[in-house]
Amino acid sequence: MIGGPVLAVETSCDESAAAVVQGRDVRSSVVASQADLHAPYGGVVPEVAARHHLGTINAVIDEALERAGVRADNLAAVAVTQRPGLIGALLVGVSTARAFAYARGLPMVMVDHLHGHIAAAWLNPVALDPPFVSLVASGGHTRLDLVRDLAAPQLLGETIDDAAGEALDKGARLLGLGYPGGPALERLAEGGDRAEHAFPVALGGAGVRDFSFAGVKTSLLYAVRGRDPGDAERADLAASYQEAVVRPLAERLVAAALEHGVPAVALGGGVAANGRLRTLVAERAAAAGLRVAIPDRALCTDNAAMIGAAAQFRPLTPWPEFVSFDAAPDASPAGVGA
Amino acid sequence: MTTFALDTSTPSPSLALIRGDVVVATLRLDATPRAGRRVMMGAHELFTSSGVPVTDVDRVVVGVGPGAFTGVRVGISTALGLAQALGCEVTGAVSAEAAARGIAAVAPPGAVLVPASDARRGELFAAAYRAAPGRALEELLEPCAIAPEALGARVAELCEAADAPALAAGDGAAALAPHLPGGASVAPEGSPAHLLDAVHLVACVDAGNGVPARPVYARLPDAEVNRLRALGAAT
Numbered sequence: 001m002i003g004g005p006v007l008a009v010e011t012s013c014d015e016s017a018a019a020v021v022q023g024r025d026v027r028s029s030v031v032a033s034q035a036d037l038h039a040p041y042g043g044v045v046p047e048v049a050a051r052h053h054l055g056t057i058n059a060v061i062d063e064a065l066e067r068a069g070v071r072a073d074n075l076a077a078v079a080v081t082q083r084p085g086l087i088g089a090l091l092v093g094v095s096t097a098r099a100f101a102y103a104r105g106l107p108m109v110m111v112d113h114l115h116g117h118i119a120a121a122w123l124n125p126v127a128l129d130p131p132f133v134s135l136v137a138s139g140g141h142t143r144l145d146l147v148r149d150l151a152a153p154q155l156l157g158e159t160i161d162d163a164a165g166e167a168l169d170k171g172a173r174l175l176g177l178g179y180p181g182g183p184a185l186e187r188l189a190e191g192g193d194r195a196e197h198a199f200p201v202a203l204g205g206a207g208v209r210d211f212s213f214a215g216v217k218t219s220l221l222y223a224v225r226g227r228d229p230g231d232a233e234r235a236d237l238a239a240s241y242q243e244a245v246v247r248p249l250a251e252r253l254v255a256a257a258l259e260h261g262v263p264a265v266a267l268g269g270g271v272a273a274n275g276r277l278r279t280l281v282a283e284r285a286a287a288a289g290l291r292v293a294i295p296d297r298a299l300c301t302d303n304a305a306m307i308g309a310a311a312q313f314r315p316l317t318p319w320p321e322f323v324s325f326d327a328a329p330d331a332s333p334a335g336v337g338a
Numbered sequence: 339m340t341t342f343a344l345d346t347s348t349p350s351p352s353l354a355l356i357r358g359d360v361v362v363a364t365l366r367l368d369a370t371p372r373a374g375r376r377v378m379m380g381a382h383e384l385f386t387s388s389g390v391p392v393t394d395v396d397r398v399v400v401g402v403g404p405g406a407f408t409g410v411r412v413g414i415s416t417a418l419g420l421a422q423a424l425g426c427e428v429t430g431a432v433s434a435e436a437a438a439r440g441i442a443a444v445a446p447p448g449a450v451l452v453p454a455s456d457a458r459r460g461e462l463f464a465a466a467y468r469a470a471p472g473r474a475l476e477e478l479l480e481p482c483a484i485a486p487e488a489l490g491a492r493v494a495e496l497c498e499a500a501d502a503p504a505l506a507a508g509d510g511a512a513a514l515a516p517h518l519p520g521g522a523s524v525a526p527e528g529s530p531a532h533l534l535d536a537v538h539l540v541a542c543v544d545a546g547n548g549v550p551a552r553p554v555y556a557r558l559p560d561a562e563v564n565r566l567r568a569l570g571a572a573t
């Protein structure tokens with residue numbers, strides 16, 4: 001663990017974020033969301049995201065330091081998301097953080113964004129310690145990890161096509177709900193019957209624990225194509241579709257914990273805010289006698305505090321060795337802790 | 339005053355360390371792919387070789403483009419990150435104007451100066467300036483992304499209006515050459531005028547032409563172009 005406050009920076013997608021983390025304590029966490037900016041395009045536009053990060057991230061860093069009451073000379077390290085993500089967006093954060101650390105003579109920690117999502121549950125007040133099984137589901141990722149050591153989560157399964165949040169957004173669009181549509185879909189689903197439509201469940205192909213959402217999405221497309229379903233039917237479609245996306249997530253999370261004999265499960269990513277997913281996980285985990293750890297919504301969606309958390313389990317690169325560090329758009333083949 | 343200047347808008351990024359009026363050290367990164375992303379390695383080399391610690395810097399000057407979007411952003415992010423951590427001043431300089439200062443050094447007096455860099459898609463990032471003795475460069479054509487033929491036509495107009503020759507340089511100048519009017523030429527191959535020198539960024543700022551450290555893209559994101567086109571088609 002790093003013996004002092006860490007400034008963490010995250011710009012991998014459409015949130016410009018900075019935080020100050022000390023051990024398990026989040027001393028500040030600031031997120032400037034660009035969601036509204038991308039809404040007119042119906043999805044995140046990489047060039048628009050990169051342009052917005054630049055010009056925002058410095059103010060976000062200032063705000064994070066100020067709210068934490070920490071001055072730059074009291075920092076112990078600077079952490080930044082190195083991968084995976086939109087390369088233009090990542091480069092703004094990496095270039096900013098690298099220059100900041102260089103100018104202050106601070107060591108750096110390069111963090112995998114997914115490692116951050118997994119480590120978020122370790123932060124206070126949830127303060128979950130290994131071993132546990134983690135489910136990270138968002139608009140960009142869907143993965144299940146066995147965490148015996150926070151330095152080296154073991155991937156159990158991931159999506160082979162869309163991410164869960166992406167599937168929910170696409171479903172929302174098919175039902176005429178706009179972008180980003182996950183939360184709107186959830187609201188529409190509240191009044192619907194989730195057993196009305198038997199959509200295929202999102203089970204994966206090759207890997208036993210992999211997920212696939214393409215089939216569910218296609219089924220919804222066929223169900224609405226060329227028709228204009230009324231309000232009640234749309235609510236049923238939304239409820240049934242949401243169920244087909246989130247139920248396999250909850251089932252596999254709990255099944256994996258039982259299989260590996262760990263006492264707890266954790267949720268992360270923006271889809272962790274989905275009420276139906278939370279209910280299903282809570283029910284099944286309770287039946288199986290497992291602890292359920294779900295960080296606050298602000299620590300589930302993209303943020304920099306989680307990057308500061310993962311940094312505690314990564315090696316520090318001393319000044320000035322990190323000057324050669326670069327961002328990478330792809331996932332690390334060696335795993336999120338590598 | 340110790341100034342650290344950097345420009346990553348071109349394929350061969352340039353860095354300079356200036357104390358008062360004295361250029362203490364300069365460094366150019368090779369024009370290999372993603373050269374701009376190595377800017378911090380270059381900066382460290384510059385500080386180490388010159389013996390000037392980064393903490394001595396009290397002003398950062400950065401080229402704001404136009405140029406490859408990612409390169410421009412890496413340079414500005416680096417400049418802003420350094421200045422934020424050091425608590426020092428940060429100022430932008432238009433990269434095309436700095437390039438024009440390099441061209442002025444080899445151009446006949448009064449010539450129209452045309453920096454032109456490759457903007458892909460059959461276009462150049464270009465601008466035009468005129469040297470005014472003892473003053474900041476006068477901008478004749480604001481930085482833009484423009485087809486070589488169109489730029490050639492603009493240069494012809496500017497030469498006629500100024501009754502002066504023109505000199506173009508930069509990694510896009512060769513594409514412009516066939517479209518230049520009589521009296522206009524491209525700097526000879528190997529001329530230093532083809533490479534933007536970070537020292538000239540500082541000259542732009544010191545001459546009073548400093549700009550905010552924000553990118554000059556000269557081009558909308560493709561998604562925005564498409565969205566506007568769709569809106570136009572709908573009305």
Ligand SMILES: [Zn+2]
Binds near residue numbers: 113117138140
């Ligand atoms: Zn994420």
